[in-house]
Amino acid sequence: VTTLPDTSPWKSVHAPRPLGLSPRQRDVLILLVMVALVFTVTSRMDLFERFARFSEAHDAWQLDELIWLPILFAVAGLIFAWRQSRALIRELMGRKEAEERVRAMALHDPLTGLANRRKLQEALSLAVPARKERSEVTVLLAIDLDRFKPINDSHGHGVGDRLLKEVADRLTAVAREGELVARMGGDEFALLLPVAESADAATRPARRIIQALEAPFRIDNIVCQIGASIGIACASEANFDPEALIQRADVALYRSKSEGRGQFRFFEEEMDGHIRRRALLEQQFSQALAQGAIRPHYQPLVELATGRLKGFEILARWTHAEEGVISPEVFIPIAEDTGLIGELSLKLLREACVEAAGWDPPLTLSVNVSPVQLRDSRLPERFMQVMTETGFDPRRLEVEITENTLVADFPGAKRILTALKSHGVQIALDDFGTGYSSLHHLRELPFDKLKIDRSFILSMEESEESRKIVGAIIGLGHSLGLTTLAEGIETAARARELVDLGCDMGQGYYYGRPAADADAFRDGGETSVQGAA
Ligand code: C2E
Ligand code: MG
Ligand code: MG
Numbered sequence: 001v002t003t004l005p006d007t008s009p010w011k012s013v014h015a016p017r018p019l020g021l022s023p024r025q026r027d028v029l030i031l032l033v034m035v036a037l038v039f040t041v042t043s044r045m046d047l048f049e050r051f052a053r054f055s056e057a058h059d060a061w062q063l064d065e066l067i068w069l070p071i072l073f074a075v076a077g078l079i080f081a082w083r084q085s086r087a088l089i090r091e092l093m094g095r096k097e098a099e100e101r102v103r104a105m106a107l108h109d110p111l112t113g114l115a116n117r118r119k120l121q122e123a124l125s126l127a128v129p130a131r132k133e134r135s136e137v138t139v140l141l142a143i144d145l146d147r148f149k150p151i152n153d154s155h156g157h158g159v160g161d162r163l164l165k166e167v168a169d170r171l172t173a174v175a176r177e178g179e180l181v182a183r184m185g186g187d188e189f190a191l192l193l194p195v196a197e198s199a200d201a202a203t204r205p206a207r208r209i210i211q212a213l214e215a216p217f218r219i220d221n222i223v224c225q226i227g228a229s230i231g232i233a234c235a236s237e238a239n240f241d242p243e244a245l246i247q248r249a250d251v252a253l254y255r256s257k258s259e260g261r262g263q264f265r266f267f268e269e270e271m272d273g274h275i276r277r278r279a280l281l282e283q284q285f286s287q288a289l290a291q292g293a294i295r296p297h298y299q300p301l302v303e304l305a306t307g308r309l310k311g312f313e314i315l316a317r318w319t320h321a322e323e324g325v326i327s328p329e330v331f332i333p334i335a336e337d338t339g340l341i342g343e344l345s346l347k348l349l350r351e352a353c354v355e356a357a358g359w360d361p362p363l364t365l366s367v368n369v370s371p372v373q374l375r376d377s378r379l380p381e382r383f384m385q386v387m388t389e390t391g392f393d394p395r396r397l398e399v400e401i402t403e404n405t406l407v408a409d410f411p412g413a414k415r416i417l418t419a420l421k422s423h424g425v426q427i428a429l430d431d432f433g434t435g436y437s438s439l440h441h442l443r444e445l446p447f448d449k450l451k452i453d454r455s456f457i458l459s460m461e462e463s464e465e466s467r468k469i470v471g472a473i474i475g476l477g478h479s480l481g482l483t484t485l486a487e488g489i490e491t492a493a494r495a496r497e498l499v500d501l502g503c504d505m506g507q508g509y510y511y512g513r514p515a516a517d518a519d520a521f522r523d524g525g526e527t528s529v530q531g532a533a
Contacts, residue, residue, distance in 0.1 A: 111161060112168035115182040120190055123180050124242035127194035136195050137236045139202045142249035143171070143209060145187035146227040146261040153409050155222055162219050163226070170212040174205055190249070199234040199266065206230050206264040214262065229257045230264035251275050278334070281326070285334050289344055294318045294331070296348045296355075297514035300521045301366065301485065304499050304506045309521060311364030313400070313507065314352050315514045316344065336372045345373060346382060353392035355518065363522070366398040366428060371405040374412060380419035387423075395424035400451065402430045406441050414445055421446045428485070433473060442480060450477040454488025454508070460497065471501050478502065 021029070042048065055063035107119035115123070127138040145167065152160035164187065171181045171189055180192040191205055213228040231253025235245050248267040254275065256265035288294055298312040318326040335341040345367065352365050373379055387394045399420055406413050417427050428449035429442070433456055442450075452473050459466040470486070477484040486498045489508030498506060512521055 109183040112165050112183050114168050114172075114189070115180055117182065117184050120180065120182040120184070120192060120246075121242050123192055123194060124245060127192070128238055128240070131195050136197065137199060137234045138240070138245070139193040139196045139199060139232065139234045140245050140249045141191040141193075141202055141206060141209070141264075142184070142231040142233075142246070142253040143189040143191065144229050144231075144253055144257060145189075145213065146229055146257075148187040148226055150409070151224050151226065154411075155219075155224075159219050159222060159224075163217055163224055166217050166219070167213060167226075171209060174208045174212055179205075190246075196234075199232070202232045202234070202266075203264075206232060210262055210264065227262045229253060229261050231256050231267065232264060233267040278330075281331065282334050282338060284320075285331060285338060286340060288318055288320070289335075289340060289347070293320065294344060294348070295516065296352045297516055298352075298518035298521070299507060299514040300512045301364070301505060301507050302511050304486075304495060304503055307511075309363065310505065311366060311396075311398070312352075312356075312518055312521075313366040313514075314348055314368070316348055317514070317516070332370065336370055341370050341372050342376060342379075342382075345369065346386060349383065350386050350390060353386060353390035356396075357390050357392045359522065362393065362396055364396045364398055364426070365392075366400050368400045368430065369405075371402070374401065374405055374416055375409065377412070377416065379416050380423065383420065383425070384423055393424075395426075398426040398428050398449070400428045400430040403432065403434070403441070406445070410441070410444075417445055431487075433469065439476075442476075442482075447480075447482055449483040449485055449505075451485045451487055451507075452503075457486050457488040457494065457498070457508070458490070460494060467497075470498070470503075474501050474503050 051063075055061070107116060107122070108114065109116045124138070124140070131138070148160070148163070151163060164183075167187075167189070168181070168183065171191065175181050175191060178194065180194070182190045182192070184190055191209070193201060193205070196202070209230060210228050213226060217224040217226065231249045231251065233245050233248035233252060251271045252265045252267040255271055256263050259265070294316055296314045297317045299315055300309050301311045301313060302308060303310055316328045316332070318328075318331050320326050332341070335344045349367055352367075356363065356365055369379075376382075383397070383399075384394065386392075387397065399417070401413070401417070421427060426448045427446055428451055429445075429447050430451045431453040432450050433453045450473065452470060456466045456470050456473075460470060474484045483504045484502075485505040485507060486503045487507050489495050489498065489506045489510045491510055494508075495506055495510060515521070
């Protein structure tokens, strides 16, 4: 467990002490003053001589022996007082320690021992007084781990926790004196440079953190390969709002993550607009779903050699009152984050099945299933219920999953896909070539179809490399007994080329863009999509 030492100069500001004395020094001083006072009074008034004379005059009263009594009491009292004061000091020290422990607990993350969000806010509010030059700035790096979730999900929280501790160690090693490492929660961390010469000072730690976290971690016998994305925000003004600075770093982080991981990004004013838009859509999403503003569109899937229509892929579209049609790439992540993806998926499926149940010939429907949905072990039941309700034959249904879904939880995905398969549902691996899956996955899971990602097809013209990759994927698919489908076919020439490479099926603007009305492509059972390649 690592904590940054509390050495920073701006951290402890104590109330001033009277005369600069500690409580103990003050007590000793009071005692001395009292002894001096008593001595002065007794010697000034000749008290001892008076007492001696009085006791001589009243010899019969035995006063010289009586005097021992108060002396004995005084000594006993002194011993008693000393012992009491020791006990009191012990108790006070214990209380102070406990208070310090509670304070430390309130300001630190119990798992990693790093500062927590509160401590970071405190340090942020103390950063400005620590700045001496006007040109100095306060810099905050928001750090988020890439690919942490799959490890946590597949190896359990024990491994996840230990990984977080090792991440904390590596971050602490990057931090210099006076800088603060904090854990903001989950797999989010932060590094604060309270006083930096300029925003550029953040570049060094940002690069080093990305490098440090890219190196593999070994926990027991498990090798974990993660990484980090970073967002950086700076404050130069004398009175900035710590919370706003944290938010800006988060905004930059969000952008950095969405632009591909393992990078850092500085906050820019225009980023705020994107975040606000997303927050607004997030608010409006559940209502849009309830009111039926999100509906299935249909894109034809054709047999390449003949150009015959075989089925449709269902692609969600949100028709927004002000923004017009919103892409699923924008709102599917919102549906996932708000936990409404399952509901959205079933709704779209039901609507499409009602529409397609009576088609002749019985064309297929392909639905995209998000990684989040594959965590729901009851997914097969839910899908089958829709099939029963709508009278749609499950053998006409195809489920599309992406490779990244598999990395998150392979055994879970396998259980769900096998259950769906046992009802006759076909399984397609979507966007093949862009994710992290391995050939092992392809062999172990009950796939029927391989969908080659459109990025390869779109770049075939200018890239010989892409053409080779597409050819290799088609060969691989066939050797595993899978149907191959090329996404993103936009021209007749591309379609012909793919037929020559032996690809079975195709999808793309050449055959038709996703449309609200599937009947536009069905012409009394015959295909009306553009002709055979
Ligand atoms: P995807 O499953 O790979 O879907 C194919 C995407 O390629 C669609 O984008 C489609 O419009 C686009 N496309 C098709 N032909 C062409 C072409 O010739 N050229 C180009 N440039 N693009 C083409 P879309 O509709 O924007 O969907 C994007 C992604 O959003 C989908 O990728 C899918 O992963 C996801 N998605 C869409 N609807 C749903 C849904 O209902 N549930 C889930 N979980 N994901 C969905
Ligand atoms: Mg798809
Ligand atoms: Mg795809």
